[in-house]
Amino acid sequence: MPDSPQTGRRSVGSLFLGVAALAGQRLHLMGDQQNPTAALVVGLMSDGKDKVVDLGKGAYRSVPVDKVRNAVSDAVTHARARGQDAIASSKADASQWLSSTASAPKKWAETKAIPQVMDDMTPYMTDEFMPKMIDAMMPHIRETVVPAVIDDLTTDPRVRKMIAEQSHGAVSAAADELRQVTASADDQVESAFRRTFTRHQPS
Amino acid sequence: MTAVAASGPGVVVGDDRIRYAGLVTRFAALIVDALLLALAVPIVALGPSAIWSALAGPAPGWLLVCSQVAAGVLPLAYFTVCWWGTGQTAGDVLFGVVVRRPGDDHLGLFRSFLRALVGLLLPVVWLIGMGMILVDGRRRALHDRLFGTVVVRKPTTPRD
Numbered sequence: 098m099p100d101s102p103q104t105g106r107r108s109v110g111s112l113f114l115g116v117a118a119l120a121g122q123r124l125h126l127m128g129d130q131q132n133p134t135a136a137l138v139v140g141l142m143s144d145g146k147d148k149v150v151d152l153g154k155g156a157y158r159s160v161p162v163d164k165v166r167n168a169v170s171d172a173v174t175h176a177r178a179r180g181q182d183a184i185a186s187s188k189a190d191a192s193q194w195l196s197s198t199a200s201a202p203k204k205w206a207e208t209k210a211i212p213q214v215m216d217d218m219t220p221y222m223t224d225e226f227m228p229k230m231i232d233a234m235m236p237h238i239r240e241t242v243v244p245a246v247i248d249d250l251t252t253d254p255r256v257r258k259m260i261a262e263q264s265h266g267a268v269s270a271a272a273d274e275l276r277q278v279t280a281s282a283d284d285q286v287e288s289a290f291r292r293t294f295t296r297h298q299p300s
Numbered sequence: 301m302t303a304v305a306a307s308g309p310g311v312v313v314g315d316d317r318i319r320y321a322g323l324v325t326r327f328a329a330l331i332v333d334a335l336l337l338a339l340a341v342p343i344v345a346l347g348p349s350a351i352w353s354a355l356a357g358p359a360p361g362w363l364l365v366c367s368q369v370a371a372g373v374l375p376l377a378y379f380t381v382c383w384w385g386t387g388q389t390a391g392d393v394l395f396g397v398v399v400r401r402p403g404d405d406h407l408g409l410f411r412s413f414l415r416a417l418v419g420l421l422l423p424v425v426w427l428i429g430m431g432m433i434l435v436d437g438r439r440r441a442l443h444d445r446l447f448g449t450v451v452v453r454k455p456t457t458p459r460d
Contacts, residue, residue: 276325276396280453283322283439290434 114139320439321397321451323430329391336390337375345371379416384409396454402438407449415447 250256321329348367349359382389384407387398399407399415407415419426429442438450 272394272396275394276453279325279328279395280322282324286323287434 319452321395321453322439323433325395325397325453326430326433326441326451329389329395329397332391332394333378333389337378340378341371341374344374375420376413376416379419380409380413383407383415384412392451397451398454399449399451401448402450404452411447411449415443415449418443418446 345368349364352359352363379389382392383399387400387406392398401407426441426443432442432445433439436445440450444450
């Protein structure tokens with residue numbers, strides 16, 4: 098027994114045994130003198146444990162540790178690789194199965210269910226839901242949204258620039274039109290003048 | 301626009317003639333300027349004294365004199381400054397014409413002043429002299445010949 102009081106090293110088994118003996122004395126199951134039967138049982142168990150430990154140590158010494166370690170390492174490596182392959186193939190199979198299983202309902206929903214629902218919903222949406230919603234929203238839109246949009250538009254420099262360019266373009270186009278008209282009138286007046294005053298001149 | 305060949309001294313034949321403003325354009329520009337001045341001259345003549353009267357009672361005599369002198373000088377100053385500065389009065393801007401020297405140079409201040417002074421002092425001669433536009437190769441009026449000027453069209457700005 099390694100757990101002597103002198104060494105200070107106590108095993109869990111000796112502590113458990115000590116606690117059980119103290120509890121027996123407290124409960125008056127055991128007297129102050131040690132029970133010889135219990136001492137026999139404990140001694141047999143201790144001897145048995147020592148024998149098992151000695152047998153284990155002897156077997157450990159007789160086994161080639163390096164070979165065992167290599168064999169175990171090889172076995173772990175092989176098992177890990179095989180496990181990874183198995184997991185990967187299982188995932189692929191499961192994914193394929195799920196997609197093939199889900200594609201049929203999806204196709205059915207796309208071709209049959211959703212169009213049918215849309216066709217059924219459209220008259221209700223256009224005739225009842227949207228008019229009610231618009232009627233409910235219009236006061237709010239008029240009071241808050243439209244003024245805000247107008248403010249944004251009137252203060253937006255891009256819109257101002259666009260309006261100025263369009264106005265300038267319209268004025269410029271009108272001026273060009275006016276100039277073309279007067280230029281044409283210039284030519285017509287001169288042509289009329291020349292026809293009038295060169296008619297009787299000898300050629 | 302049809303280019304009309306001209307004959308006589310200072311002839312410009314063919315399409316180059318259309319560079320110069322004709323009788324209708326120049327009369328139209330003159331009418332616009334006359335309307336502007338008909339509006340501006342009374343305002344300058346009567347406006348300051350009317351404002352004074354509204355704010356502080358009867359206008360002083362010096363203000364009336366100054367206003368009327370300014371109104372009398374306004375047409376002369378208007379034409380002089382416009383021709384000297386840009387070569388264009390408001391009517392010229394509207395109809396896209398500009399007064400230049402034959403080499404496309406700007407008019408000097410003295411030439412602009414004389415051109416305006418003669419036009420304002422002898423308006424009948426000015427108007428009759430515009431008839432020469434019809435026969436001159438560069439569409440010059442009498443006063444253009446007198447002061448060595450031409451009235452050309454400004455090229456239109458290309459639009460996007």
